[in-house]
Each structure stands twice: as structure tokens, then as C-alpha cells.
Amino acid sequence: MSAFALLVEYDGAPFVGWQRQSTGLSIQQVIEEAAAHLNGGEPPLATAAGRTDAGVHAEAQVVQVEIGADLPADRVRDALNFHARPHPVVVRSAIAVAPGWSPRFDATGRAYRYRILNRRARPALDFGRVWHVQRPLDAGAMHRAAQGLLGRHDFSAYRAASCQAKSPLRTLDRLDVARLADEVVIVAEARSFLHHQVRNLVGTLAEVGMGRRPETWPRAVLDGRDRARAGQTAPPEGLTLTAVRYDPPIDWV
């Protein structure tokens, strides 16, 4: 058996999410079925750094898979890409790793980008890639409100009811909000996130951006530790996993 780390890009739209589900096709299933061709027909287990939800995209998900075939990493990448067709899932890069290496537990950081299209007209070119918010957003107010959430906190207020993490404590390292023409872009970085944490943060900051809540409100929600007090969960299609970090960094080729 040889273990490989894969740098994976996908369009989340047609999938039920990263994880295998009985309800439809997952990214995990696409990769495992492609990898079966390199594993004597048996789909191996693929594990990911972040189990993205249905509709969430990835530019740089990190996946581990073990296969029986004795192949160089470049050939594994090309073979997986061949067999994953026509699904919008591709392996950008593959490298050999030690068998016990975990993309999830060995990760030291995750970065997500959330895109809001903030204009009157619905998206044409970016349909399925952005949250369309018609009401004008004050990105500056959202950014200032976001800075009050940085650091180590109990993020229970921003956690999905379905979240399986043992502890609600997380350290938010970065939560930047900036306007780029008619887009408002949010960048979030942490060692790890709770389930729906980024989308709940975005939905809450959007309330501030629309002027419905003061800039102090997202912090008050945090301190209240009550999910029911926060804003809506922003829709999945605006969210993209942009980076997973390791120490030492993986030298993707």
C-alpha cells in the first residue's frame, strides 16, 4: 500500500457534500471510486482535511488515500483525474506521504473565502458561486464587527446543532471583510472551524452590513453562546475552502 496526499479542487454544486451519503453523490465517493481503479477494483477510504457541506466549493481541499498500485505520485494524480471524469472534481497535485499521515488531524490551519454578490441584479456569471444580497452592505461595518470575534472563544452561538466537535472552543485567527466592486468578500482563518461556523459568522455579519444590527452585536451573540440569537446561516454556494496548512508545509508540485 502507498499513501498519497491529494490537493483537490471541486465545484460543490452537484454534490451532497464531501462525505458519503445515501441521498446522493459525494466528492468522497467520486474520489474513492476513481481510486478503486488503482486499488484492484476496491474503493479505498478517502479522508479530507475539511468535510465541506453540500454546495460548498474547494480550491484546495487536502485528501488522503491509500492505494495498492505501485505508481509515482504524478501518475496517481493523472489516473484519478481520468477516472473522476466527468465530475467537477480534480486532483491538482499528489505527493507520497507516510501511511499514518492524516489530512485532518495533522492540519494546522484552514482558510475559507465567502463571496457575497451585493447588487440588485441576480448573478449570471457567478451563479452558484456567490450569495446574492440585494440590500446594500456596509463592508467596513462588517469588518469592524468581525474584529471583535478574533481570538480563542466558546463559539457555541455560531455552531450548527448537528456539530459533532467535542469542544466549542476555537481560535479565530482572521476574519476580514472587504468590498471589491459589487462583491463583499469575507476571508476566515483558524486552526479548525465548527460545523457551519463560517456560514453563521457571515450570516450574522450581514445583519450588521444591512444596518439591522449594531457593530457590537456579533460579539454580544458570541458572549451569549446561544445559536438562536445569531443571524441566519449564509447559503453554502458562497463558500470555498481555499487552503489547508501543515507544519512543515506540504511542498505541492
Add this chain to the structure above:
Amino acid sequence: MSAFALLVEYDGAPFVGWQRQSTGLSIQQVIEEAAAHLNGGEPPLATAAGRTDAGVHAEAQVVQVEIGADLPADRVRDALNFHARPHPVVVRSAIAVAPGWSPRFDATGRAYRYRILNRRARPALDFGRVWHVQRPLDAGAMHRAAQGLLGRHDFSAYRAASCQAKSPLRTLDRLDVARLADEVVIVAEARSFLHHQVRNLVGTLAEVGMGRRPETWPRAVLDGRDRARAGQTAPPEGLTLTAVRYDPPIDWV
């Protein structure tokens, strides 16, 4: 009758191009049929600054349409967007213009962006938005070669056989090539372009980028005025119309 200029965004993938064709749905037809709802049921003629080909996208096409209904520009925008659903064509902005105003003949400049995804793996997130070139491209060599094409020239070598322009003389104001991670992005600006000119320029520069031809070759092709000597026509999906300029500029709201 009231005339409006429309700032239009579209995904070119599902269309036969801007212009009405018997072979399938065009962007023109979508806009004209949406505008019919504001014109007593009769589709008015919609004219565009640039008649983009099948598969070519626009962030900022400019369209003129005259309608019988007496409506403010904002209502025209919203009504067209309502009636254009579910097609990926939206009016970002609408303003009233004088009846004789032409988005095509009054334009003083057009800008296009061409995106090449230059990596081994096919596109997942940007499928239909980029030309996928696996062989490594030297963007610096492409940029240097492009600079030899600036200015006023007979662009017959870069013109489609089907081009209907009376003169092959055009003034190329900008042709920049830059690498952004695994993308090579080409930006082209001119008062106007010949049919397929940008895509033929990109296909020719790509030959230089792959090292198959010297940096002097695109200029030699230009001077030869023979279409058969140039590179391939780069595929439409990498091309986006990003701006149409007027003097004085249109104050889109």
C-alpha cells in the same frame, strides 16, 4: 418610445452567441423577448456594442433597446431581469439614452480578458470559463511578443474568414499577458476588434508561450497578412467582454 442603454452580464455557455440565429437561443433573443413584456408584447430590436460569439461571456456588454412602456430606468432593469429568468443573462444597470444613440457606433473602446488555465489537471471550478492548456506557458515571452503587435496595423492575419468589417485596419492599444498562479491572463483593448481577433491573437501567443515559435513570430504573422500562418483560434470559453467605453463615459448607477 423610450430608449435605454443596458449594462449586461451573461454566461455565454448556453447560447449561440449574441446574435439571433435559427440554430438556437441567443442573448439577443433573451433580451428582446424580455423587453417584449414592456413593449406591448412585441419584441423590440436590441443592439449590442460587441456581437460576441457562441460561448463568449460578458461582464459588461452594452445593449440598446427601445420600449413603448413609460418606465423609469430602474424599473426597466428590474423588469428585464424578471422576464429574462432563468437564463444566465442579467441587466446590471439601465439608463435612459437619446433615441439615436448606438452602443456599437458610439463606443470608443472595448476591453476583453482571456483566461488560460495552465496546469496539468482539467478545470473543476472554472470549467467553461477558461482555456485549459496543459503544456507550461512562458507568460513573459507571450507578453514580450504581444508588445510587437500594438498600434495601428492591417490585422488580416488575425481576422476570421467570416469577418464582415470593411477594413482590416485596427489599432491595438493594449495586449498584456501575465501569470497569476496557474492562470495566464491576457487583457486586450482597442477601439474595436475584427471577428475572432482576440482569440486568434491568443492562439498565436500560446505558440510562443509553449516555446514552439520565437517571440518575433506573432509580428511576422501580422506582417504576412495571411490568416493561414497564424496560430489556432483559441476557444471561446476563455473570453470575456469586460468593458465598453464611451466619450463621455456612461455614468452607470
